Amino acid sequence: MSSTDHVTPAHAAHAHPNPxxxxxxxxxxxxKSYLTGFALSVILTAIPFWLVMGNVIADGMITxxxxxxxxxxxxxxxxxxxxxxxxxxxxxxxxxxxxxxxxVVVIALSGSLWVMYHLNTNMMPGHTMDxxxxx
Amino acid sequence: xxxxxxxxxxxxxxxxxDPHEHPAHGSTMLGFWLYLMSDCLIFxxxxxxxxxxxxxxxxxxxxxxxxxxxxxxxxxxxxxxxxITYGFAMLEMEQNKQGTTQLWLSITGVLGAVFLGLTxxxxxxxxxxxxxxxxxxxxxxxFVLVGTHALHVTFGIIWLVTLxxxxxxxxxxxxxxxxxQCLSMFWHFLxxxxxxxxxVVYLMGMLR
Numbered sequence: 001m002s003s004t005d006h007v008t009p010a011h012a013a014h015a016h017p018n019p020x021x022x023x024x025x026x027x028x029x030x031x032k033s034y035l036t037g038f039a040l041s042v043i044l045t046a047i048p049f050w051l052v053m054g055n056v057i058a059d060g061m062i063t064x065x066x067x068x069x070x071x072x073x074x075x076x077x078x079x080x081x082x083x084x085x086x087x088x089x090x091x092x093x094x095x096x097x098x099x100x101x102x103x104v105v106v107i108a109l110s111g112s113l114w115v116m117y118h119l120n121t122n123m124m125p126g127h128t129m130d131x132x133x134x135x
Numbered sequence: 136x137x138x139x140x141x142x143x144x145x146x147x148x149x150x151x152x153d154p155h156e157h158p159a160h161g162s163t164m165l166g167f168w169l170y171l172m173s174d175c176l177i178f179x180x181x182x183x184x185x186x187x188x189x190x191x192x193x194x195x196x197x198x199x200x201x202x203x204x205x206x207x208x209x210x211x212x213x214x215x216x217x218x219i220t221y222g223f224a225m226l227e228m229e230q231n232k233q234g235t236t237q238l239w240l241s242i243t244g245v246l247g248a249v250f251l252g253l254t255x256x257x258x259x260x261x262x263x264x265x266x267x268x269x270x271x272x273x274x275x276x277x278f279v280l281v282g283t284h285a286l287h288v289t290f291g292i293i294w295l296v297t298l299x300x301x302x303x304x305x306x307x308x309x310x311x312x313x314x315x316q317c318l319s320m321f322w323h324f325l326x327x328x329x330x331x332x333x334x335v336v337y338l339m340g341m342l343r
Contacts, residue, residue: 028225031226034226037219067338
């Protein structure tokens with residue numbers, strides 16, 4: 001990456017006069033973007049806590065899905081407004097690394113939960129199988 | 136390779152023989168980002184373990200017996216506030232204001248310490264009640280997941296204090312600026328992990 005990075009015209013256009021001070025094409029937030037992110041983050045935290053602490057929705061399954069959706073939304077808000085993620089920083093490599101990590105995390109999480117759930121339901125001590133069907 | 140070069144003549148080079156200049160700290164941010172992504176995988180495995188074992192109480196205490204949501208709400212607020220105060224420190228640093236940068240960094244550190252204190256208080260309270268990691272698979276996975284996050288916050292605070300001493304001694308030199316930016320990513324990353332923790336462990340635990 002670095003061998004081609006400083007010769008591409010696109011990068012040269014964005015180059016800071018003093019690259020050692022400002023990293024390599026890393027974007028920064030403004031006071032407004034930090035405050036926007038913080039306001040969104042407070043709202044996205046307060047609502048799930050209110051839903052659970054106030055027993056707002058009677059059905060636990062629906063509440064679970066709703067608070068998970070709020071959690072994902074808040075993680076995205078933090079990545080955009082606080083971690084300043086975008087497709088351009090470091091020539092796109094931070095985004096590529098993040099996408100790769102998210103894919104691995106999704107496979108690890110969903111795979112573990114899926115396999116272990118079936119293992120639990122099929123291998124429980126109380127679960128007796130019909131000997132005839134085993135033959 | 137060598138035969139190709141002989142045939143092609145002297146003009147074509149397949150690799151760069153001469154060393155070329157790299158800007159100082161040019162790849163530090165990307166490298167630190169890659170570290171954070173690998174750290175993210177550690178937390179993903181711990182979340183997977185908690186997801187699998189979180190329901191195995193072994194006739195011991197369950198989340199509804201142990202968790203104190205108002206306390207979690209306070210520690211979440213402390214961590215959220217520390218994210219925005221770190222953001223303000225970054226903005227002051229860009230304007231070369233060393234005094235206010237240090238001020239916001241110290242406020243961030245205090246909020247981080249409040250968060251850590253509340254987590255340790257919760258741990259102490261749980262262990263006092265007999266809800267130790269050895270009690271059930273749920274408690275083992277809970278202490279590993281939340282404990283690993285608290286350990287990260289501890290090292291974040293140590294890093295923050297070290298950095299403030301360095302800024303005090305050397306000022307906002309380029310090397311210190313890079314360190315402040317790296318710690319910024321680390322700190323916001325811990326906040327992202329905490330969103331997962333309070334959603335999956337505490338809020339969903341109360342619904343189990």
